[in-house]
Amino acid sequence: MTYIPGPHGNSSPDGAASPVDVVVFGSGAAGFAAALAAAEEGATVQLYEKSEVLGGTTAKSGGVYWIPDNHLMREHGIEDLQDRAVRYMARVSAPDRYRADDALLGLSHWEYDLLTGYYRIASEAVEFLDGIGALRSTIETALRFPDYHMNLPEQGGVFGRALCPADEHGRPAGGDELIAQLAAAAARSGVRVATRHAFVGLEIDDGRVVGAVVRDLEAERDSTIRAELGVVLAVGGFTHDAERRARHLPARVWGGCAAGTNTGDALPAFEALGVPLHNMDRAWWDQVAIEHTRVGATETRAGMWVAPGDSSLIVDLDGRRIVNEKQFYSDRAKVHLGPDAPELLVLVFDGRTEELFSREPFAYPLALPGEPRSHLVSGESWQELTENLADRLHSLAAVTGGARLGADFGANLVDTVARFNELARAGVDSDHGRGSEPIEAFFTGEPRAGGGPNPVMAPLRGRGPYFAVLIGLGTLDTKGGPRTTTDGQVLGGDGVPVEGLYAAGNCAASPSNDGYWAAGATIGPALAFGYSAGRHLASRRAVETDSRMREVSR
Numbered sequence: 001m002t003y004i005p006g007p008h009g010n011s012s013p014d015g016a017a018s019p020v021d022v023v024v025f026g027s028g029a030a031g032f033a034a035a036l037a038a039a040e041e042g043a044t045v046q047l048y049e050k051s052e053v054l055g056g057t058t059a060k061s062g063g064v065y066w067i068p069d070n071h072l073m074r075e076h077g078i079e080d081l082q083d084r085a086v087r088y089m090a091r092v093s094a095p096d097r098y099r100a101d102d103a104l105l106g107l108s109h110w111e112y113d114l115l116t117g118y119y120r121i122a123s124e125a126v127e128f129l130d131g132i133g134a135l136r137s138t139i140e141t142a143l144r145f146p147d148y149h150m151n152l153p154e155q156g157g158v159f160g161r162a163l164c165p166a167d168e169h170g171r172p173a174g175g176d177e178l179i180a181q182l183a184a185a186a187a188r189s190g191v192r193v194a195t196r197h198a199f200v201g202l203e204i205d206d207g208r209v210v211g212a213v214v215r216d217l218e219a220e221r222d223s224t225i226r227a228e229l230g231v232v233l234a235v236g237g238f239t240h241d242a243e244r245r246a247r248h249l250p251a252r253v254w255g256g257c258a259a260g261t262n263t264g265d266a267l268p269a270f271e272a273l274g275v276p277l278h279n280m281d282r283a284w285w286d287q288v289a290i291e292h293t294r295v296g297a298t299e300t301r302a303g304m305w306v307a308p309g310d311s312s313l314i315v316d317l318d319g320r321r322i323v324n325e326k327q328f329y330s331d332r333a334k335v336h337l338g339p340d341a342p343e344l345l346v347l348v349f350d351g352r353t354e355e356l357f358s359r360e361p362f363a364y365p366l367a368l369p370g371e372p373r374s375h376l377v378s379g380e381s382w383q384e385l386t387e388n389l390a391d392r393l394h395s396l397a398a399v400t401g402g403a404r405l406g407a408d409f410g411a412n413l414v415d416t417v418a419r420f421n422e423l424a425r426a427g428v429d430s431d432h433g434r435g436s437e438p439i440e441a442f443f444t445g446e447p448r449a450g451g452g453p454n455p456v457m458a459p460l461r462g463r464g465p466y467f468a469v470l471i472g473l474g475t476l477d478t479k480g481g482p483r484t485t486t487d488g489q490v491l492g493g494d495g496v497p498v499e500g501l502y503a504a505g506n507c508a509a510s511p512s513n514d515g516y517w518a519a520g521a522t523i524g525p526a527l528a529f530g531y532s533a534g535r536h537l538a539s540r541r542a543v544e545t546d547s548r549m550r551e552v553s554r
């Protein structure tokens, strides 16, 4: 038996827990889906969660899961054909390689298999969860929730994919409700759940994963647990591991809203096994207020889904607009990637946005009533705002590496605002295309009185107060890890599954690469591939029983 060490050192385990069929690490969407699928097939399941609370990033999330051709769409008579849905995912996932006339649409075999597999498995997973009473879904919000690339011909004008959990009254709910429902179902299905227990390493026998080493974080004690059928790693990405961020990600990431416990704990075990890691430089990107992050404390409440409000813009440290502020988060945040890309940008808005939009659900980083406001820099005039922003940057020199405003920031900002106001009055952002995708208005909220013809642009007021927030690159979480089969099996260096080892959610490589299909494009695959991993594991019991029977009868 070989012990493959994980993230917490090389000490040998000093005890053994009673064996089960399946051991799952991580209690987000992926972990619970795997546990439930295996348990419902009759497997005994132990689920370990490192944190003292269940749910990880999933519990903090909006709880939306993007499920093509789901049962509720069918009930509503909405057709969502495989060919179109897969083409849409393919084009967004590999925009430079997409080829409409190619049998694999220009994708690798692995990407194509996972995208076509996703189309098939995602709806099955959600129907399964609904069928066992583990997750009630509603299509109510989905009927008006645009995908993020509605303008692509492959999208085809389809609505209804972005499902979310329904609370006991049938109302749309968020990630906390999603986890509450899955956790309750897991308890009913006999899944054993332990919090404050962390994955530490794998037990390998003859090339096959036969168990894991788990650390009891209260007792500070390691033990082994035998997994007769296999182990599922669903421990999220590595957003909160500074060393991994610096090693793998292509630009400085200030922090992110992934659960603070997501520190890439599965990666050392994959590396020790020689499993190739893929898409390690990719993430579900967003932007965060840099003052919400600190060295060693990188977890934020949320990310900036869109620049909040209508009278708001983003400028660089020279006071110039460089991006469509309303582009959805992951694509907008790519403004921080590339050779000369800025590490820091400034969100600028006026009293109108502050007064009218603070309570919008997607208004981060505006401060909710009662929330700390120290990350907001303010000034009664543009000049005062510029001076205060320069002071703020000075006070942050140790964390920014001495970033300063350009000498002409103040003058440029006045010109930039004048130009923005002109475009807002005209209703067409000929500079950056603001308002061109339906998702921009959806995230901004209902247009307010006094705006312009473009619902996501309004002229900034001629009088203060004005506000600024320093923003930088963040993640919802990373999306690199081992490639897996559609059954969640981890693929080894030879492209063959490592027997007994499964990964799902943000600790596995996403076939979406640097693309983001729509709201729910991370929880959807976590549920789908978690489910298929659990189901595949449980099916191994039949295979193993068969082969044992053959051994005995020989």
Ligand SMILES: Cc1cc2nc3c(=O)[nH]c(=O)nc-3n(C[C@H](O)[C@H](O)[C@H](O)COP(=O)(O)OP(=O)(O)OC[C@H]3O[C@@H](n4cnc5c(N)ncnc54)[C@H](O)[C@@H]3O)c2cc1C
Pocket: 025, 026, 027, 028, 029, 030, 031, 048, 049, 050, 051, 054, 055, 056, 057, 058, 059, 060, 061, 062, 063, 064, 065, 066, 197, 198, 199, 200, 234, 235, 236, 237, 257, 258, 259, 261, 262, 263, 264, 265, 266, 284, 301, 302, 303, 476, 477, 504, 505, 506, 507, 519, 520, 521, 522, 523, 524, 526
């Ligand atoms: C504010 C916010 C809103 C979002 N909204 C949406 C949305 O509406 N739709 C969408 O698709 N995505 C959304 N996302 C992203 C989404 O929440 C995540 O991508 C998704 O939930 C990841 O699921 P997961 O199961 O892979 O990981 P997680 O939910 O992060 O679960 C991983 C779990 O593993 C645990 N863990 C870590 N290390 C160990 C270890 N060593 N041993 C045991 N356990 C360990 C963690 O503590 C965590 O509980 C949002 C994110 C945020 C922060």
